[in-house]
Amino acid sequence: MTRSATAKLAGYTGIAALSLFAGLALRLPELVAVGAPFALVVALGLTVERRPQVEVSVEVDRPRVLEREEVDLVVGVQTSRPAELYLPLPPGLELVDGANPSAVRGDEVVTLRLRADKWGAYAPGVVFVRAYDRFRVLRWETRLERRTPLKVYPQAEYLRSIVRPVRTQVFAGNQVAREKGDGIEFADLRPFVSGDLVRRVNWRASARRGELWVNEYHPERNADVVLFLDAFAEARRGTSSTLDQAVRAAAALAARYLREKDRVGVVSFGGTLNWLLPATGVGQLYRIVDAVLDSRIVLSYAWRNLDLVPRRTLPPHALVLAISPLLDERATSALLDLRARGFDLAVIEVSPLEYVGPGRGPTDRLAHRLWALKREAQRTRYERAGVPVSVWSGDASLASALEEVRSFRRYARSAR
Amino acid sequence: MLVADVVRKPLGALAVAAVLALAAGLVGHWGPLVQLGLTLGVVSYAVALVERDAFDERAPLVAAAMLATGELAYTSIEPPARRAWPFSLLLVVAAAGVASLLLAAAGIGGGRVRELVLGVAAAAAALAVVARLAATATR
Numbered sequence: 265m266t267r268s269a270t271a272k273l274a275g276y277t278g279i280a281a282l283s284l285f286a287g288l289a290l291r292l293p294e295l296v297a298v299g300a301p302f303a304l305v306v307a308l309g310l311t312v313e314r315r316p317q318v319e320v321s322v323e324v325d326r327p328r329v330l331e332r333e334e335v336d337l338v339v340g341v342q343t344s345r346p347a348e349l350y351l352p353l354p355p356g357l358e359l360v361d362g363a364n365p366s367a368v369r370g371d372e373v374v375t376l377r378l379r380a381d382k383w384g385a386y387a388p389g390v391v392f393v394r395a396y397d398r399f400r401v402l403r404w405e406t407r408l409e410r411r412t413p414l415k416v417y418p419q420a421e422y423l424r425s426i427v428r429p430v431r432t433q434v435f436a437g438n439q440v441a442r443e444k445g446d447g448i449e450f451a452d453l454r455p456f457v458s459g460d461l462v463r464r465v466n467w468r469a470s471a472r473r474g475e476l477w478v479n480e481y482h483p484e485r486n487a488d489v490v491l492f493l494d495a496f497a498e499a500r501r502g503t504s505s506t507l508d509q510a511v512r513a514a515a516a517l518a519a520r521y522l523r524e525k526d527r528v529g530v531v532s533f534g535g536t537l538n539w540l541l542p543a544t545g546v547g548q549l550y551r552i553v554d555a556v557l558d559s560r561i562v563l564s565y566a567w568r569n570l571d572l573v574p575r576r577t578l579p580p581h582a583l584v585l586a587i588s589p590l591l592d593e594r595a596t597s598a599l600l601d602l603r604a605r606g607f608d609l610a611v612i613e614v615s616p617l618e619y620v621g622p623g624r625g626p627t628d629r630l631a632h633r634l635w636a637l638k639r640e641a642q643r644t645r646y647e648r649a650g651v652p653v654s655v656w657s658g659d660a661s662l663a664s665a666l667e668e669v670r671s672f673r674r675y676a677r678s679a680r
Numbered sequence: 681m682l683v684a685d686v687v688r689k690p691l692g693a694l695a696v697a698a699v700l701a702l703a704a705g706l707v708g709h710w711g712p713l714v715q716l717g718l719t720l721g722v723v724s725y726a727v728a729l730v731e732r733d734a735f736d737e738r739a740p741l742v743a744a745a746m747l748a749t750g751e752l753a754y755t756s757i758e759p760p761a762r763r764a765w766p767f768s769l770l771l772v773v774a775a776a777g778v779a780s781l782l783l784a785a786a787g788i789g790g791g792r793v794r795e796l797v798l799g800v801a802a803a804a805a806a807l808a809v810v811a812r813l814a815a816t817a818t819r
Contacts, residue, residue: 270758271712271714271715271754271757271758272750275715275750275754276750278715278719279718279719279722279750282719282723292726293735293739293782294735294736294783295725297739297779297780297783298725298739300778300779300782301747301771301774301778301779302746302747304778305747400755400758
């Protein structure tokens with residue numbers, strides 16, 4: 265702990281010195297009597313007290329919570345002298361109950377109830393400790409690192425329906441495949457060949473044609489879905505931003521597709537490149553959400569392209585759902601590159617227009633309109649390449665944005 | 681013009697300056713102004729003693745009052761997380777006792793100072809017992 269003098273030490277020392285010297289110079293014993301107590305306080309404070317011993321531990325009662333849930337931060341303290349504790353809280357965590365700073369003595373447990381207002385990966389636990397001697401002429405201070413991880417998951421919107429991929433994979437799942445095989449969804453009729461199961465025979469068609477015809481079905485297969493997060497740039501207003509919307513969308517989509525037994529992976533493409541290989545299961549959902557929680561906008565001028573992304577992260581015939589504000593040229597170029605490589609791509613554009621106002625002057629408003637027109641032209645460029653682009657503003661639901669994508673794909677077919 | 685009249689005007693100004701400096705230091709939470717106020721208080725008392733030209737039996741009370749002012753002022757600008765008033769009160773009473781003992785040991789002021797010393801010592805002991813009982817009861 266760092267020891268320092270309080271203002272009281274300097275003040276009392278000055279008064280004692282002034283009184284004693286003035287008393288001697290003016291031959292006034294009363295002044296000596298006035299200055300003596302101050303000198304005694306200083307002397308006792310400097311000689312009697314010892315460095316305090318402080319031990320602090322910090323833990324949370326739940327390491328994972330959802331947004332707007334409350335969590336208890338438990339601080340255990342062992343101190344040889346009365347002390348004061350202060351824990352600076354990161355933005356996104358609000359103190360609901362408890363004293364901060366708080367006074368402790370001996371062995372105590374201080375509980376702070378926090379509310380997680382915003383998703384993210386937090387590590388609270390920086391503790392500032394301050395103790396005084398009994399006469400408060402000396403101060404001891406220290407900063408302790410007792411970080412404990414706390415992950416706040418976004419409140420994901422429940423999606424009733426999703427974007428169906430064009431191509432499926434070979435494993436069983438809930439997606440109706442285009443191929444024909446064993447399944448439930450009727451696909452076609454064909455003439456009976458030896459080896460076909462009798463229960464497949466379509467007796468009505470067979471009676472009409474005078475020979476045996478069998479039903480063919482579409483099998484249920486799973487699909488590979490890759491969530492492509494654009495982390496180059498964001499538009500922000502106050503505490504909300506396009507990245508916040510993108511993270512919530514990614515969590516909702518991942519949960520929904522994993523429930524359909526699809527393999528879901530994540531690529532965070534930006535100043536820093538992060539990826540997660542596609543996999544299934546509940547564990548994959550937590551891995552995906554943990555990965556997107558670490559998404560941050562890191563300013564970078566380096567040009568990045570898809571060659572940096574491992575090939576296994578983007579399996580062939582995967583449905584790529586890109587969630588992007590389409591602000592950075594590198595991201596828009598990478599998306600067109602994905603389409604050119606034959607990926608089944610859909611773009612959910614997190615609209616930055618509501619975060620960036622038109623401005624006051626006529627020149628500002630003109631610039632804003634030109635910017636909006638430029639973005640419209642960019643969307644048209646994607647649609648000409650066969651990529652549906654759905655504009656998602658903050659007040660609309662994600663389901664409405666997905667419906668726009670489905671409508672585009674219903675009336676357009678990819679050229680293969 | 682009497683010496684007392686000449687001295688009284690600067691004494692009054694010093695006292696007012698001391699109070700203003702102390703008040704400004706408390707409002708602004710600035711230690712140097714608090715120190716200036718206390719220093720001007722000591723200077724005012726010194727000027728008053730010079731003007732009085734006789735032994736002041738109330739010196740122990742002045743010492744206690746100065747220390748009480750200092751304790752209150754510095755506690756205000758650096759408040760403790762827990763109340764420490766019992767200890768500060770003990771300090772103030774002890775200040776009066778120390779000042780009295782000093783003067784009594786120097787044989788200054790005659791019997792009146794010795795009586796004051798005994799009274800202050802008795803009061804300090806009673807307050808110490810009360811404070812100790814109160815601290816034990818609150819734990």
